[in-house]
Amino acid sequence: MRVLTFTALYPNKVNPLQGIFIHQRVKHLARRPGNFLEVIAPVPYFPSWLPIRRWQQFSQIPREEVIDGMRIHHPRYPFLPEISMPAHGMLMYLASLPIAQRLHREKRFDCVDAHFVYPDGFAAVRLGRKLHLPVVVSARGTDINLYRSFRLIRPMLRWTLMHAAGVIAVSADLKTKMIALGIPETKIQVISNGVDTERFQLLDAKSARKQLELPEEDAIAVSVGYLIESKGHHLLIAAIAKLKERLPQVRLYVIGEGVYRAELDALVREKQLQDRVFLLGNRPNQELGLWFSAADVSCLLSSREGWPNVISEALACGTPVLATRVGGIPEIITTPEFGMLVERNVQSIAAGLEQALTKPWNRVEIARHSQSRSWNAVAAEVEDYLKSKV
Structure with missing residues (x-):
């Protein structure tokens, strides 16, 4: 099967961590016998030449690069x-049409595999029609969880989903919302x-x-x-502050980068947690297994999610999870x-964190269960579904 994958949410030379979960699915699908992507x-x-660092990247x-044997084309859109x-x-559709037409003439694809309903999926469906x-x-998460509330975007979400040959939801929750x-x-x-x-497994x-x-x-x-x-993250930091008397030895390491960095730095100083809370910025994906393995608990206190990979990765390392x-x-x-589910407020998070840090966990069993959902297994399911639509 010859597949053209279309998504803006993909790793690149400048941001190798972006959309790495999509790359994993694409890469493993490409490795299955008889497939080309x-x-x-x-x-x-x-x-x-414009001096705006955030966008200059x-x-x-x-324009073109190869990652793990996958050839990726990067057309520009306004x-x-x-x-x-x-x-x-x-704009994505118009900018991508010439390269899509050329690749299809050369490769004769059987289908288009698009990720993120809008704007990526919208552009991909138009490419498919052409x-x-x-x-x-x-559907990945934010595209449905958040964008369906945008008055101008909601109709384009519906148009995309109605005109696609098929739709994959990464969770039953997203399916219900669609x-x-x-x-x-x-x-x-x-x-x-x-x-x-291979990257996320039980370590000492x-x-x-x-x-x-x-x-x-x-x-x-x-x-x-x-x-x-x-x-x-701000709620978790506040929960650490609430527990600092009862759990004086607890440390929190936050891995990631983003626009909320200054606010979190200020919160750490305000709560006088400089010796307990550490904002590490981005770390290489291949290093995350060590962090999960070193931790007593991994935390994710989101207000919305699709299928958060950091939870699956932590569990595959045998690390219990505290999450909303x-x-x-x-x-x-x-x-x-496997972990604890809490409400999204400081009191509930603090109580859950204290319990998670004092409860005995069977890390071997956590890892064993979570390791069963490999990307190879996912690729096989995706392949079967794509074939049913060709």
Whole structure:
């Protein structure tokens, strides 16, 4: 099967961590016998001479690159932050059409595999109509959880989902929300994300702490995710402050970067937690397994989620998880033996964190269960679904 993957949410030379879960699914699908995949990952056009650091990075992304044997094309589309969002889908489509037509003439694809319903999926469905190819769109989380509340975007979400040949939801929760948009239940297939079982596996906690130069005896919590309000890092920091008398040895390591960094730094200083809370910025994906293994608990206090990979990855390392009861999270933490679900407020988080840090956990069993959902297994399900739409 010859598949054209289309999504802007894909790793690149400048941001190798972006959309790594999509790359994992694409890469493993490409490795299955008889398959060939190529990727179009459009990026915003931004003049290299404009001195705006946040956006200037887009000019550094090559027009074409190869990652893990996957060839990725990066056409440029016009982009005005927070202004042109209703036009992003059409702009992506127009910018990507020439390269899509050329690749289809050369490769003769069987279908288009698109990720993120809007604007990516919208553009992909239009490409499919132009190229006479069926398009399967994968809903990821924010595209449905947040964008369906945007008055101008909601109709384009519905148009995309209704005109796609098929829809993949990474969680049953997302499927339910798409049905509420008027999408037929029979059109939506739930295929959850997998986990890299080579990168995320049970390791000796003492050895992991030694490699990371962390104290052996302290209780350690980690929180991995973008530094944005919806990830709830501020609530976790406040919970650490609430527990500092009862759990004087607890340390929190926050891994990630984002626009909320200054606010979190200020909160750490305000709560006088400089010796307990550490904002580490981005860390290489291959290093995350060590952090999960070194931790007593991994935390994710989001207000919305699709299928958060950091939970699956922590569990695959045998690390219990403290998380909010939102999105697909209850579909991952299906038993109290894997972690704890809390309400999204400081009191509930603090109580849950204290219990998680004092409860005995069977890390071997946690890892064994979570390792069963490999990316190979996911790729096989995706392959079967794509074939059913060709």
